[in-house]
Amino acid sequence: MEQSKKMVNRFVARRHLLLAVGVGVLSAGCAKNAPQDIFQPEGKNARLIDGIQRELFYISAVVGLIVFAAVGYAVWKFKDRGQEIPEQTHGNPKLEILLTILPAIILAVVAVPSVAAVFELDKKDNDCVINVTGQQWWWEYDYVQGSTCGGVEITKSIVTTSELVIPADTDVLLRITSRDVIHSYWIPRLNGKRDAVPGRLHTLRMQADQPGIYTGQCTEFCGLSHARMRQAAVALTTADFQTWVTNQTADYVAPAAGSLAAVGEGTFQAQCSKCHQINDLFTADGTPVLAAPDLYVVSGAAPNLSKLMTRTAIAGWTFDLISAECRDKLWNAAPEDFGALYLKGVTPECFDEATLRTWLRNSPAMKPMYADPAKLAATGGKTRGMPNLNLTEDQIDELVAYLTERK
Amino acid sequence: MFTTGSKLFFGATALSVAGAIVFAITTGGPTGLMGTIGLLSLASIFGFLGGINYFNSDGNVPAMQQGVQFTASAAQPPVGSSMWPLVSAVGIGGLVVGAVSKPVVFKVSVVVVLVATIEWMVQGWSERASADGGYNAGVRKRIAHPLEFPIVGTLGLGVVVYAFSRIMLTVSKEATPWIFLVIGTIIAVGAFMFTGKRKISRSTLLGVCTIGAVALLGAGVASAVQGQRTIKEHETTVDSALCLEGGIEAEIDDHGSQDVSAKSNVIANIFLESNNDLNARIAGFTDPEDNFSTITVPRSTDVRIRFHNESNSPQRLTARLGTFGEESEVVMCTTAINPGKEAILTLLIPKTNAASSTPMELQVPGVEGQTIAIVVP
Numbered sequence: 001m002e003q004s005k006k007m008v009n010r011f012v013a014r015r016h017l018l019l020a021v022g023v024g025v026l027s028a029g030c031a032k033n034a035p036q037d038i039f040q041p042e043g044k045n046a047r048l049i050d051g052i053q054r055e056l057f058y059i060s061a062v063v064g065l066i067v068f069a070a071v072g073y074a075v076w077k078f079k080d081r082g083q084e085i086p087e088q089t090h091g092n093p094k095l096e097i098l099l100t101i102l103p104a105i106i107l108a109v110v111a112v113p114s115v116a117a118v119f120e121l122d123k124k125d126n127d128c129v130i131n132v133t134g135q136q137w138w139w140e141y142d143y144v145q146g147s148t149c150g151g152v153e154i155t156k157s158i159v160t161t162s163e164l165v166i167p168a169d170t171d172v173l174l175r176i177t178s179r180d181v182i183h184s185y186w187i188p189r190l191n192g193k194r195d196a197v198p199g200r201l202h203t204l205r206m207q208a209d210q211p212g213i214y215t216g217q218c219t220e221f222c223g224l225s226h227a228r229m230r231q232a233a234v235a236l237t238t239a240d241f242q243t244w245v246t247n248q249t250a251d252y253v254a255p256a257a258g259s260l261a262a263v264g265e266g267t268f269q270a271q272c273s274k275c276h277q278i279n280d281l282f283t284a285d286g287t288p289v290l291a292a293p294d295l296y297v298v299s300g301a302a303p304n305l306s307k308l309m310t311r312t313a314i315a316g317w318t319f320d321l322i323s324a325e326c327r328d329k330l331w332n333a334a335p336e337d338f339g340a341l342y343l344k345g346v347t348p349e350c351f352d353e354a355t356l357r358t359w360l361r362n363s364p365a366m367k368p369m370y371a372d373p374a375k376l377a378a379t380g381g382k383t384r385g386m387p388n389l390n391l392t393e394d395q396i397d398e399l400v401a402y403l404t405e406r407k
Numbered sequence: 408m409f410t411t412g413s414k415l416f417f418g419a420t421a422l423s424v425a426g427a428i429v430f431a432i433t434t435g436g437p438t439g440l441m442g443t444i445g446l447l448s449l450a451s452i453f454g455f456l457g458g459i460n461y462f463n464s465d466g467n468v469p470a471m472q473q474g475v476q477f478t479a480s481a482a483q484p485p486v487g488s489s490m491w492p493l494v495s496a497v498g499i500g501g502l503v504v505g506a507v508s509k510p511v512v513f514k515v516s517v518v519v520v521l522v523a524t525i526e527w528m529v530q531g532w533s534e535r536a537s538a539d540g541g542y543n544a545g546v547r548k549r550i551a552h553p554l555e556f557p558i559v560g561t562l563g564l565g566v567v568v569y570a571f572s573r574i575m576l577t578v579s580k581e582a583t584p585w586i587f588l589v590i591g592t593i594i595a596v597g598a599f600m601f602t603g604k605r606k607i608s609r610s611t612l613l614g615v616c617t618i619g620a621v622a623l624l625g626a627g628v629a630s631a632v633q634g635q636r637t638i639k640e641h642e643t644t645v646d647s648a649l650c651l652e653g654g655i656e657a658e659i660d661d662h663g664s665q666d667v668s669a670k671s672n673v674i675a676n677i678f679l680e681s682n683n684d685l686n687a688r689i690a691g692f693t694d695p696e697d698n699f700s701t702i703t704v705p706r707s708t709d710v711r712i713r714f715h716n717e718s719n720s721p722q723r724l725t726a727r728l729g730t731f732g733e734e735s736e737v738v739m740c741t742t743a744i745n746p747g748k749e750a751i752l753t754l755l756i757p758k759t760n761a762a763s764s765t766p767m768e769l770q771v772p773g774v775e776g777q778t779i780a781i782v783v784p
Contacts, residue, residue, distance in 0.1 A: 179707050
């Protein structure tokens, strides 16, 4: 009796535990603050995918319930209670035909909206075309010179990193490729994912209903820091996008003579410009400073830092350049206020200087990269990612002062 | 005294140790270390298995029963002749010949020795598994067939594919679809006829398959001996003098863009119009009126452009990809193509425009004043 009671208690305890796990799993799916939630689409492409998956879910749920109910009924009804084994029969043509035709009809019904959505997503009548190039472990965007993007003329080439800035409510076509291994571009709230494959050009359409920031993540394992290869799409009103383009194409502003930033310009030329480009930068004798990442980096590219302080994060959009408070304010800004806030860039009051300093001090310590000089024989000395430059604290001060003005 | 099973494993242990020593001495370095560790691990496994077998007297006689290991079925001499010692000897001979002649002979011999050893082992074991010959044959099938069938099947399929590919590469390009059609039809009709019969004798089926296999193998060997037909390589670039000065090759290649994969991946289409205007239509902009005089190309990654010759004469597209430092200008081009034809050009530009002392642009030799600027941000 005592033994039986113990067993019952153990069974009840296990059932409670299972119930608690089930509730936990279910409630995890109800997170509100989930910027990469595919069930909260913010553009027509993502909405189309969301519509399809919801339709499919409901149909699958009904089919699943019928199947589970039938199985449950059979298990309960025909449970072994010591009765005689009934007569065994084989083959029931009517039932078999029904069970073949019924799924075929369901699949045919499901196929209609699915195939239509595939063609709809593949439309290519666009108001803007942007090249997207992946490499270990960040994304580069360049805007097609001589084209218009949402009605805004791109008179001069723009190349930027990690934050894809687009006009809101505009059909933008991304032409996606890769410089090294296969990556995958995904902004869940704006569209599905698309692989970035070296030597191939894959297209993906983006459209955001309203201004805001939409985050994403590389979704194809691409090496050591795959988990730290993040990205965002920033949608602005047409007027704000015009302002952004104007700023991005504006001429280089040299730091004031004698300032710490001016010293930093020299430090940048000596330490960083082998890989990183700052447009229209010249040496003291008037020679243009031209980065040659093809000589030092496996992918042949490094982020362009001309307008570093117009972006909110660095290192593959992994580390914020702005404080947590400012980031929350920006991310949660109302659509009508978002543009003005974003276009301010990294303001002195928001600047997370400590992060930039830590990055400059030893970047591989923050984000794992193949950059140890002793282990680069296989790549002919070229790194995957940024190496530790062993900068002195003075050099870091100078560089921070210089880079802070790149806006 | 060693039991039969333990002798095998102890022999394999000794062979693995000897192999490890030879490998360590002849190879050296990290590869040598890894190989030696692998072979020593193998030796320890064989030694362990040998010990187990010895301890259990091969598992088929009580360990404490003295002398029974010499009277048990496992200890009986082989029941029949075996071809595997002969095959092993041929394989070992091949190893020696291959070591001093061609690597392929060596590799094939390694496979022959491995196959012969495994088959020999399985045969030796199965023939003495019990005193019942029928049971022994059954256990051999159970052990060996899961290995033999997939391997023999794969080899057979490989021979068929290889022989067929030799035939198709030897006959003319025009004849290949017809041959494919005829052979396919014969197989389909034959299969249809066979399935229509209620009963078919084993010898008939075997005869038909043998005739088919011999015919295919014979034709394959004959084709391989004759060698494949001349297959033209489609050039997409030629020497820089021809790129800059123009001119037409002795034989125009109008199939330079037949690669479907390449055609589906172009970043821009370049049109030489009938009035000799040069226009770029950028992938993504679908309005036919969207003609560009500039294309933007990401650096350090392969991008493809497709040249359409809509003019009235054979033309080529030349890409001038800049001059960097003391090096000479980088130039590449398509072959000349006839009017109405297309050609693909693949560009890989590692540096920006600013790094070049000469403009990066696309042009058609002989067509003045028409260029498409290449922007590499």
